[in-house]
Amino acid sequence: MKQNAELFFNRELSWLRFNTRVLDEASNTKIPLLERLKFIAIYGTNLDEFYMVRVAGLKRLYLAGITDCGADKLTPLQQLSEIRSYLHKEKHKLEKSFEEISLSLVKENLSFKTFDELKVEQKKYLRNFFYSYLYPVIVPIIVDSTHPFPHLNNLSFAMAIKLKDANHKIKYGMVRISRMLPRFIEANDGVYIPIEMVVGEFIGEVFEGCEVVSYTSFRITRNADMEIEEEEADDFMELMTEGLKARKKGEIVRLEVGKNEDKSLLEFITNHIKIQPEDIYEYSIPLNLSTLWQIIGSKKFAHLTLPSFNAKTLPPLNNNVDIFSAIDSSDIALFHPYESFDPIVNFIQSAAKDPDVYSIRMTLYRAGKNSPIIKALSEAAENNKQVTALVELKARFDEENNLYWAKALETAGAHVIYGIPGLKVHAKIALVIKKVGKEFKKYVHLSTGNYNTATAKIYTDISYFTSNEDIANDAVKLFHTLSTGYAHQLKLDSLFVAPTQIKPKLLSLIREETKHGKDGHIILKANSIVDVDIIEALYEASKAGVKIDMIIRGICCLKPKISGVSDNIRVISIIGKYLEHARIYYFKHSSPQIYFASADLMPRNLEKRVEIMTPVSHKSIAEKLFGILKLQLEDNTQAHELQENGKYIKLTPENNNAINSQNEYENYINALFNASIKSQDTKAKKLVKRMMGES
Secondary structure: OOOOOEEEEEHHHHHHHHHHHHHHHHHOOOOOOOHHHHHHHHHHHHHHHHHHOOOOOOHHHHHHOOOOOOOOOOOOHHHHHHHHHHHHHHHHHHHHHHHHHHHHOOOOOOEOOHHHHHHHHHHHHHHHHHHHHOOOOOEEEEEEEEEOOOOOOOEEEEEEEEEEEEEOOEEEEEEEEOOOOOOEEEEEEEEEEEHHHHHHHHHHOOOEEEEEEEEEEEEEOOHHHHHOOOHHHHHHHHHHHHHHHOOOOOOOEEEEEOOOOOOHHHHHHHHHHOOOOOHHHEEOOOOOHHHHHHOOOHHHHHHHHOOOOOOOOOOEEEEEEOHHHHHHHHHHHEEOEEEEHHHHHHHHHHHOOOOOEEEEEEOOOOOOOOOOHHHHHHHHHHHHEEEEEOOOOOOOOHHHHHHHHHHHHHOOOOEEEEEEEEEEEOOEEEEEEEEEEEEEEEEEEEEEOOOOHHHHOOOOEEEEEEEOOHHHHHHHHHHHHHHHHHHHHOOOOOOOEEEEOOHHHHHHHHHHHHOOOOHOOEEEEEEOOOOOOHHHHHHHHOOOOEEEEEEEEEOEOOOOOOOOOOOOOOEEOOOOOEEEOOOEEEEOOOOOOOEEEOOOOOOHHHHHHEEEEEEOOOOOHHEEEEEHHHHHOOOOOOOOEEEOOEEHHHHOOOOOOOHHHHHHHHHHHHHHOOOOHHHOOHHHHHHHHHHHHOO
């Protein structure tokens, strides 16, 4: 099919619409106030990374004179223009959402106030707080010919201050505010003041002999996308360490400033910071939205958040069962965070302690902090077990953490692989080799998500345990290949790997389903779909009459509902309590019908990473994964449906038949855990039957 720009959405603009859906949840009055505030914090964090990586990348392309376009045919300059226009318009929506939530929080005895709004005793308290806790650690600077404007690291938060000396001469200074300090200072129970207002009120006493005329906060964003020349590196760890240092000095790509009527403050900042006017965003709300977690996470306001769901450990993994015996009995699939991540931790911990276990091998992409899995691997290595860990040092924004874990594992005696030159290893797999009788038995864990106990509580992911010999032999071959570095040409027999097998297999599955015309059905659940070849194959399937349902949380470059092209394609995005992260692919006439993968439908996943896609032949597990897809396609509460023009319409229930797929699955797991199907709980019985595909 010859590429037609009108058949594709732009990748970056599609991502912006995803982040808008996140922001829209801040206006969802059906959820508690701090849950709404949480979506503003997530929106801000997402936007930081988008500017650090995607916008920074587009700027570099433009400055390099590169005009190559994607399938949508927008040049880097056109994309930058569209992005800036979109975000400047959305800024007003963001401010309005924050102000509405803030106003409602006052009724719950939680308020954001300015210094002038405080009572006398509150002001006295903050004065004492300033001199006790802020005065010793803030860094005041007068900027003049002998005191140059200092270097500011990426995401630095500071204040610009206009001063008047005893001779009425105007001077400018700034105050750097450490990230270690709280973003909001509590004046008393439930009354919070942004730290810049506390500093601004008393900073005149630090700049002796000067009077503060005005001040404002500002924050810079730098290019944080590291360019690593791997082929020239003798020591990859040293190269990554240097790259992390360079990230702090990347070119400035965005400036956020607190609104102030005194425009000379903005002029002072921009005289010392090279930034295009279009990349300056003035806000009437506090900067650095990710720091709202300070308020959201406060235990005293827990009643303003959704009750946390207690993940369940279901049979056959409950009651302290031996995990290897359980896997011997049958393959096991878990759906996190509804089902506990503890069995995965137990799998590695048990292997570390079991005297019959000879070897543990696994990939680590984002292990998180205080990882019990890494601790178990270290203990295993110290106990002279053969431990091999591929720690992907190129996992963006986790590089520093991964460097730390890599060194810790090496110190413990593990064999550590620092990734593969030219490829990121994004596959999630663990292999345990245990002596059973006179033979070695192999146990495998595969997943769509990371070995991270923190994200496992908020990301939806599939976990899969098996001792299937074919899959286990593939796992051995995979780890041998990762150790030798020849993953670019790797092909497996039962599993499918990128960059060699996943994309061809998916294209083959789509084309085979296309042959069945109107009787065909494809369901694709992923984070994003960008790959042009996959999209064009889906268009051909749609033209043939195949029904295609897509559950795509984030970027979607495919246009649904185009007459004669994608009439049969429906795309929804679910934004809710949990971040939808699992990738599950269904093809009605395939055998097997269900696959799950670490890979999204993007060129970077399919062509530039080591990924794994697992076919699910086990009947009950395939039914479980299909049930997840079916339930999510029925969602009419948190689902947004993509239109031909790129806009998303949030679905609304009809006839009071509200289905929130995440809530429903929580109820389903609770019903299973409590054995409600045997009780008189009719609603639970119906839910369990529906999830099991029964009428």
